[in-house]
Amino acid sequence: MIQKKRHVITISDFTKEDFEQIFQRADYLQKENVKTLTGKIIATLFFEPSTRTRLSFESAAQRLGATTLGFSDIHATSVVKGESLAHTIKMVNGYADAIVMRHPRDGAAKYASTISKIPIINGGDGANQHPSQTMLDLYAIRSHFGKIDGIKIAMIGDLKYSRVLHSLTTALRLYDAQITFIAPEELKMPQKYTRENDTQTTDLNAALNCDVIYSTRIQKERFTDLNEYNRLKDTYLITENFTNQLQPNAIILHALPIVNEIDTKVDKNPKAKYFKQANDGVYVRMALLDAILG
Numbered sequence: 267m268i269q270k271k272r273h274v275i276t277i278s279d280f281t282k283e284d285f286e287q288i289f290q291r292a293d294y295l296q297k298e299n300v301k302t303l304t305g306k307i308i309a310t311l312f313f314e315p316s317t318r319t320r321l322s323f324e325s326a327a328q329r330l331g332a333t334t335l336g337f338s339d340i341h342a343t344s345v346v347k348g349e350s351l352a353h354t355i356k357m358v359n360g361y362a363d364a365i366v367m368r369h370p371r372d373g374a375a376k377y378a379s380t381i382s383k384i385p386i387i388n389g390g391d392g393a394n395q396h397p398s399q400t401m402l403d404l405y406a407i408r409s410h411f412g413k414i415d416g417i418k419i420a421m422i423g424d425l426k427y428s429r430v431l432h433s434l435t436t437a438l439r440l441y442d443a444q445i446t447f448i449a450p451e452e453l454k455m456p457q458k459y460t461r462e463n464d465t466q467t468t469d470l471n472a473a474l475n476c477d478v479i480y481s482t483r484i485q486k487e488r489f490t491d492l493n494e495y496n497r498l499k500d501t502y503l504i505t506e507n508f509t510n511q512l513q514p515n516a517i518i519l520h521a522l523p524i525v526n527e528i529d530t531k532v533d534k535n536p537k538a539k540y541f542k543q544a545n546d547g548v549y550v551r552m553a554l555l556d557a558i559l560g
């Protein structure tokens with residue numbers, strides 16, 4: 267059982283049973299209108315840009331009866347005056363019952379949790395972790411295949427900086443999943459996330475026999491060398507032609523935003539599940555908030 271009032275910092279703190287609890291609650295919350303968070307206040311502190319993570323947490327909180335406050339642009343906060351993260355977290359402890367935060371620095375959420383008396387939910391810290399995204403990614407896989415065990419997944423693109431795939435890879439170790447990492451040499455999955463049985467390649471065609479194709483954006487903001495970004499940004503493009511060669515029951519996932527790694531023509535293809543993935547994410551985030559604060 268997921269403990270009440272707990273922090274959500276890294277996906278490795280969760281078990282298969284915890285995930286199943288979230289999935290079942292998300293299934294339920296899709297059908298039933300419950301207000302288990304009435305009177306609660308959820309703060310969303312976004313020190314880095316976001317559309318889905320912030321808005322879907324706010325939607326999830328409000329659908330459960332909570333209210334929300336926060337910021338999505340640090341330029342409108344005392345951060346620009348030089349306020350420390352510690353002081354910001356300390357203050358918001360008096361304004362809210364939980365904090366969803368995103369920060370450009372790896373480990374920022376963990377650090378915030380050492381200061382905060384109210385739960386911290388990590389909405390992405392640098393290139394490190396994005397646990398709630400993983401819960402909704404697993405939910406998308408389970409929704410389509412009815413299970414997670416036994417799936418073959420290809421992870422494509424910026425595997426070096428993708429906190430989304432760092433979290434997802436960690437979680438998939440709890441399941442019997444076969445992982446193929448597809449990335450240019452410079453953006454390979456860091457060794458700490460890989461296992462001997464994984465396939466590692468630069469060849470996009472290695473995805474053709476997979477059930478789940480997980481494409482990622484090449485993350486310009488994480489590069490120190492813009493020339494390298496420009497050289498790598500168009501390495502892989504998921505086209506309609508490629509999509510048509512996939513396994514009949516295969517699905518394409520993406521955490522969004524898509525920049526130019528998936529041709530917009532693919533959006534209409536029934537294999538493209540990224541909009542459903544993001545929409546269902548609201549129920550998963552409702553289930554998570556409900557487990558911690560409901």
Ligand code: NCD
Pocket residue numbers: 318319390396399429430482483485521522523
């Ligand atoms: C991702 C992120 O912020 O890590 N997006 C998201 O949360 N939906 C991926 C990305 O920005 O490319």
